[in-house]
Amino acid sequence: MSSTKPPTKAKTVVIGAGAVGCSVAYHLSELGAEDVVVVDQGPLPVTGGSSVHAPGIMFQTSPSKIQTKTAHYTSRLLSDAGVYDEVGGIELARSEERMDFLRRRVEWATAYGLPEPELLSPEEVTEHLPLVNEEEILGGYYSPTDGRVDGISALQWYVEHSSADFYGNVEVTDMEVTGGEIGAVVTDDGRIECDRCVIATNNWGYQTGQLAGLDLPIAPVEHQYVVTEPMEELADADSNVGENTSGLDVPGNRDIQEQMSEGPHRPVGRDQDHSLYFRTHGDAIGLGSYNHETLSVDPEAMGTNTEESQASVRGFTEEHWTKPTHRYRDKSAKQAFDELLPATADAEYAATENGIFVFTPDGMPAVGPTEVDGLWSGLAIWWTHSGGYGRIIAEWMENGVPRLPSGPVDTGGIHVRRFEPHAGEKDYFVDRGDTRYEQVYMNVEPRWQPDDHRGLRTSPFYAQQQALGAEFYQSGGWETPQWYESNADLVDRYADRIPEQDGWQGINRSAIEGAEHLHTREKVSMFDMTTFSSIMVEGDGAGEFLQRMCSNDVDIEDGQVRYSLLLNEGGNILADVTVVRLDSEEYMVTTGGGNSPGIHGGWLEDHAPETVSVTIEESARSTIGLWGPKSRLLLQRCTNADVSDEDFGYFTAKQIYVGEVPVVALRVSYVGELGWELWAPSEYGQRLWETLSEAGRDLDVRPMGGGALESMRLEKGFRLWGTDIDTDSNPYEAGLPFAVDMDTDFVGREALQAAREDGIDDRIVPLTLDDSTDVMLSGRPVMIDGEAQGYVQAGDYGYSIGESVAYTYLPDEYAEAGTSVQIRCEGETYDATVRGEPLFDAERDKILR
Template sequence: MTKQLPTSAQVVIVGGGVIGCSVAYHLTRLGFTDVVLLERRTLTCGTTWHAAGLVPTLRATYNMSMLANYSASLYEQLEAETGQATGFVRNGSLTVATNKERLAELKRGASMAKVAGFPCDVISPEQAKEMWPLLNTDDLLGAIHLPMDGMASPVDVTQALAKGARMGGAQIFENCKVLDIKTRDGKASGVVTELGDIDAEYVVNCAGMWAREFGRKAGVNVPLHAAEHFYVVTENMPDLQHGLPTLRDMDGYCYYKEDAGKLLVGMFEPGAKPWGMKGIPEDFHFDQLPDDFEHLEPYLEAAMHRVPLLEQTGLQVFFNGPEAFTPDDRYHLGEAPELRNYFVAAGFNSVGIQSAGGAGKMLAEWIHKGHAPRDLWDVDIRRNMPFQGTQDYLYDRTTESLGLLYETHFPFKQFKTARGVRRSVLHDQLKAQGAVFGSENGWERANWFADEGQTPEYEYSFGRQNWFGNNKAEHEAVRNSVGVMDQSSFCKYQVEGPDAEKFLNRICSNNVAVPVGKMVYTQWLNERGGIEADVTVTRLADDRYLVVSGVACQTRDMDWLRRHKEDHMVVLTDMTSAYAVVTVMGPNARKTLSKITKADLSHEGFPFATSREIDMHYAMVRASRITYVGELGWELYIPTEYAPSVYDAVMEAGEEFGIRPYGYHTMNSLRMEKCYRHWGHDITDEDTVLEAGLSFASDFEKEGGFIGKEALLEQKAQGPLTKRFVAFVFENPEPLCYHEEPIWADGKIVGRTTAGMFCHTVGATVAMGYVERPEGVVKDWLDSAHFEIEVECERYTVKPSLRSVFDPTMEKIKC
């Protein structure tokens, strides 16, 4: 007897792959019993069925590693819970390195694994061969071994999750295509299917490579694109040992999985082949794509080099199936900013099996709690911009993103494809000055400036890269004289209306009831005291404010403003494209700007945190005295069309002081010396302002309070903080750290870094991160404990500080 499709449900999940079934399973674990999962054909028929089934635990970041580790733990116990086998075994994994940079990357991962609590051993080529006897080690420098990594049967895992969901009360309907989304009052309210409508409180898009088109039906941006993804399976190999660790030779773009006496060899090759540009065929299920031996030939040759026995072994299967890839190789998770109660879990970049458990758990908790259950900014769907959902952008980026999964993940590495999306009006002037551009949220931004005769390109390394000397010169120019920077990529929002002050004072932790022309540094907090945004707010008029935020947060910030608008009489306008921003910083900033304006720029006439419109050269410019580098300086907000002439005037005025342009790498080294936090790295929605050392930017006495105040007061009342943001200076000037390195105190791991950079004024690397201690992170302990930071499996002594390591009294800023 066929089940009757219900007319209503609390949650409707669209898509019956491993992700959708995991979301359904975890919702029922949280007590949701009215859950309906709809699959257009048959469970797993899209991409899940042909996955390789690898379940590694170590990912690029600590947070993603913890989610992957949860997946492995879940699959390990799922059969006992449901009676459905998953095929999960912990066979371990072995990743080899053929060059010193890859080995450095693997060692950095091994160090991070210690923070996550995973066993991870750095081993020699000889030890690797003992574990994998058929391995050619002639060109290997080393490897890492993760004994807790595993593999599973993708179809069996999905069926186990589906069975667990049914046991919890969920209903699953196959052969039921969802045609459209129902909405009401700005919220998802159900779905339209071939078999009838279902009203729902929540809709979850787990449609895999169909998720982009399905999202568009609701006006939701889900940037992803399918690409052809290849693996081969050999004939039986009698000399192949059973239970071998999964082998990864990322320098050869191949992985190797033993499977019942045969060897599966998969590829993550550069120059991938996007697929489905004209849409995915209606009848596509359990299908595969045509062979392309010519495309794969170089990687098969690499495989035969790594495992020479392959030269004498036939291929039984040549498989080509589509997988969905995102522009940044990170999946999409969370509530869509365009539509309330519409959630997305899609775009898993061929790591869906390892990600499904953790992603399903996080999304279920997000629905249950009404907010992200932990810092998920790595994969938060609110990181995306509308342009990233365009067909051409996705096609071009997908050719690169598949292969990037196995390329060396150098610090500061830039995408090569889909560039030039957003260009500052100053772009050509910067290029003429030698700018080497990076891409952030689509913006082309000058990261560093090449000297005359120097090739304006990156030479990547985990050590000092080819721009290290350029960074030093730019850094010293700002510290000792004057530098100029294009920061037009700042996100800028105008909030105006009769309730502008009341509205902003509720979401800002600091008090924005200030005179016109004053700037306020503040955070936006959630109800738990966590930091949702780090912004400056400038009062332009009695009923109008300018809010400025970082480049990556444009979609997220506007979503936060709109969510809290409620009945306030305010108009919210994204002004990002209206103004270019030129920052002029350094001891000679005042002298430079005074040559092109008659305005009084003295400390008495133009105090710190003041903003006003002044005439500058031939333009009216909003000059804001603020800094992110720890020097006297101004941010100049210039109507876009006037910016090129103002920029030229600034450069000419500063010529006698040795003015030079500086890029984002230099801004980073300067801000690190001042221990200025960066949202998304150093501060997130699970760090409170007390823990982050930013309570000075919250006004606990202002009328009406602010979101998160009660949580902060409760945390204050609990006594000494057990988690605090701390800066560290390396005693040894050689090591470079970037993020996620373990922080040790008296021989125990007490935290991990959030950022690090060599700082030229200090003459050593400065790192920042959170330290945790149950008894409290207090100054006496910080002063008495022996601190070290581990870089590439070697520990280095560091000195902790709760204050800025450069100009802690801010004398240089307020002069």
């Protein structure tokens, strides 16, 4: 730590010296990075941000693999550093629904490798937590390595063990961005020229991003915490456990921060039925609550990080503690705690506060390289995950590969560039942040959908889809039909092939999805692909550029189509793409919807030479997937072009007219049936839909939703980026060797060659259930001889093959067809068998007809 003025130049500047900024600096140091400077507007190491006022409770288990993995890494790092109290964590159930949820907790923990998770009876809970009223609970979930971090001591440890230079009481006032690149960080104590910069300001993330011209969707929200006076029931507490050994003077809210310095001597706990958590502070107890209406903070009104400017934000609002103000609950935090922990009912409070933390629109962190070259984000991260994400960011910056010591990690759900174009609008991300705050302790259903800010992005087919009774889901902000009520008549037609799905697995599903699947296999359907994106790559050297970026050989002729991958420097999958050569200097690269355009298109933009233009056409085209045995007959009725197999073969493209509509037609199919993707300018979309619908009436053409697409693509083994493949897998592990041509020179080739020579340890395989038609949910453990060897990546019912299908990665020795496994899902154990792929139409007779 330095007390002098910051330098005028540095290789790397980290803005923010809280949990994330310190972790990034520490891990950069561990990787050998030099000339790293960390600045913070507060004093060091007690900056005054959420890292020092947070209770430090760390519950590691999450339905998200990366959240669980980063939490576990953080707990091990801080435990080894001596600043973590590993007292265990117990999550309580006061309802049957919550007990079901705790069983899911065990399954997620088992799937993702947390040690010794278990369910406890009420009696076992009170053995660990004697203050809990046993009559109020049905049981608990115990994770023995959960605990609490001493935030101030942890920050001090990071500073002392990092080679970076730290400067406190330095406010960043501007960021210089020239030609799309970061050039300098301007502070109230001078300008720091730099090559790269990390934003790790969390509560102030939106404001910091604005300095660089970025609309980062970071919404601050308050929640409440109190610490009681010493209690007689805790008089036997070991006062040496977790006490603050830093010897630091603690500015700011002294009452709460001095209380924070005393560690727990019993497991940390939470009552998710009432959005509460608690931990002991020596002979006192801390009580935290989300059980109040959402208390959003204007992200532009955070002010500076001083006691005076934060007083209006963090002032304790007693009405939210004592009155049942939360719209989903009929008890106040105080009443719920009085019932659960009766000894606290009459306790006086030694300290109270409304603390602040932040949420993104989807509740996940915002991590990685931003649109500004050299500018990185490390935002919306809790203490729980801060060590892990600091390691990931540092590895990403230094080596080009986001990873933990256990291996590469999946970044699709955390990448800062995943957000849709409207996500930076303040009202939108504040409202969505409110929703994610509400969901921290909610039992969120599979396929849950928000009810606010709907209808923002709609395809040209939206009116027709509404008239057909589409059930809309959101994907990347788009309204995408999951199924159509107009197809309800098909359910009777296929009733004997559509099993019922009960319980949690059946929520937000419809039998119509299965009917649409089967109809497409027998007739013809239209699927709205407008959420999929086209990326135009044009100019002198466009072909050579794509050859360098793509893992496959894309030196193809005009009108040819080739499936390929984009890899990072570590040989792991950034995207799967379809490359279409329109002419010698013009290519169309298509990729999936959701968060793909900003991440995948951005990767190409960032690497393109000056002679090549990369244009992400996220909304410029409307696209219909026309699939099914009668798709050729229907398309031929609408065009003068020859669409016979002889003239329009599989994986070729033509620019044709469908009726009056100019279309780039690709002979490709994501469902394993004969078919085409029809890419048209958006303004022609409505006419394209009408033309195909009218021409296909006697062929019984139907619309098809996303539910049918998912089950059909799983039957064929077609991969979905962000689900089956991501930056934590390479092409050989993902079963995509045909998308790699090692005779070409592409990004990631050397790492991929080394991985192949070392041997592939894990690979993806399909499973089918032996004697059940239940749908398997993602994140559930796949067991062999009682040990978790993988987890469900994706699952659905295969209506064409009559079996429930799940995909998982397994160690190579277990990945052979015929291997028996078990899947644990919703408290049940299902027998399943590894199968060869594809499960449907292995000879490709249907797709090549």
